[in-house]
Amino acid sequence: xxxxxxxxxxxxxxxxxxxxxxxxxxxxxxxxxxxxxxxxxxxxxxxxxxxxxxxxxxxxxxxxxxxxxxxxxxxxxxxxxxxxxxxxxxxxxxxxxxxxxxxxxxxxxxxxxxxxxxxxxxxxxxxxxxxxxxxxxxxxxxxxxxxxxxxxxxxxxxxxxxxxxxxxxxxxxxxxxxxxxxxxxxxxxxxxxxxxxxxxxxxxxxxxxxxxxxxxxxxxxxxxxxxxxxxxxxxxxxxxxxxxxxxxxxxxxxxxxxxxxxxxxxxxxxxxxx
Numbered sequence: 001x002x003x004x005x006x007x008x009x010x011x012x013x014x015x016x017x018x019x020x021x022x023x024x025x026x027x028x029x030x031x032x033x034x035x036x037x038x039x040x041x042x043x044x045x046x047x048x049x050x051x052x053x054x055x056x057x058x059x060x061x062x063x064x065x066x067x068x069x070x071x072x073x074x075x076x077x078x079x080x081x082x083x084x085x086x087x088x089x090x091x092x093x094x095x096x097x098x099x100x101x102x103x104x105x106x107x108x109x110x111x112x113x114x115x116x117x118x119x120x121x122x123x124x125x126x127x128x129x130x131x132x133x134x135x136x137x138x139x140x141x142x143x144x145x146x147x148x149x150x151x152x153x154x155x156x157x158x159x160x161x162x163x164x165x166x167x168x169x170x171x172x173x174x175x176x177x178x179x180x181x182x183x184x185x186x187x188x189x190x191x192x193x194x195x196x197x198x199x200x201x202x203x204x205x206x207x208x209x210x211x212x213x214x215x216x217x218x219x220x221x222x223x224x225x226x227x228x229x230x231x232x233x234x235x236x237x238x239x240x241x242x243x244x245x246x247x248x249x250x251x252x253x254x255x256x257x258x259x260x261x262x263x264x265x266x267x268x269x270x271x272x273x274x
Contacts, residue, residue, distance in 0.1 A: 067091070067269075092269050099262040106255040129240070132232030133193060138186040140226025145183035150176065153219055154227045156211070158183070161230050163208050164201070164237065165192055193233060201241050209238050 070091075074084040144150070144158060155176060162169040162179045169178055182189060201209070212234045221228040240246070 067265075088269050092266055095262050095266050095269075099259050099266075102255050102259050102262070106252060106259070129233055129236040132229050132234075132236055133190065135229030135232065136186075136190060136193075136226060140224075140229070141183055141186040141189065144224060144226055145180050147176075151223055153215060154224055155179075157215060157220060157227050157231050157234065160209055160212055160234055161193075163205060164196070164234065165189075167202065167205050196237070198237065198240055198246075201237075206238070206241050209234065209241075212238055 067088075070084055070087060074081040144154065147154065150158070158179050159169065159175055162175070162182050165182060169175055212231070215231060217228070217231060217235075220231045
């Protein structure tokens with residue numbers, strides 16, 4: 001009896017397994033049939049919404065995009081690519097116009113001031129530089145260096161001299177020891193001041209050096225004649241750097257840089273839009 005029950009249970013289990021296999025087989029057949037139907041009866045492709053956008057709307061969108069985004073927009077669709085290329089042609093035209101305006105401005109700047117007047121101003125200021133240096137001596141520089149706690153006005157002037165020679169020098173506060181190192185060799189210091197290339201004075205340095213305008217000349221002279229020589233030198237150097245010559249020169253350099261950048265960009269865009 002037990003054996004019979006055991007055999008019946010086995011048969012029932014086998015029957016369930018068989019049903020499961022058949023069910024799985026039917027599902028696979030059904031899946032194959034559906035795939036075949038999809039292949040033989042493809043659905044209509046989804047419509048591209050971009051095709052419904054009017055070209056003038058594309059143009060408006062592209063007008064507010066930078067070039068990098070505009071290039072990416074070209075990848076959206078063939079139509080977007082065509083609109084982007086048209087927009088790039090317009091940007092090239094705008095860059096040409098901008099370059100022409102910059103060149104006109106450059107010529108205007110060059111003709112704005114008489115070169116003779118500019119040169120005369122420079123000569124006068126350069127003479128003041130020499131006069132300032134002539135008032136400096138080894139003894140006077142050593143005298144300034146020997147200060148352990150210099151008067152504030154001397155500290156300010158000498159700090160500016162050191163900033164002129166070394167842009168890494170700290171400003172005014174706790175920099176006297178650094179200044180003393182620079183003052184230690186008067187002849188080397190004087191040679192550096194004499195051979196200073198004003199063109200190499202950065203805008204950042206100039207901004208710091210312009211503090212010399214807030215220093216009272218008479219007050220410096222009353223305290224130290226040697227420091228007054230440094231003051232005259234600094235004042236003249238800053239005046240040269242602030243002169244019309246350098247204003248025009250810097251404006252010219254900036255305009256030339258913009259023009260060159262525009263021309264390079266136009267060249268690249270023309271290659272892309274061919």
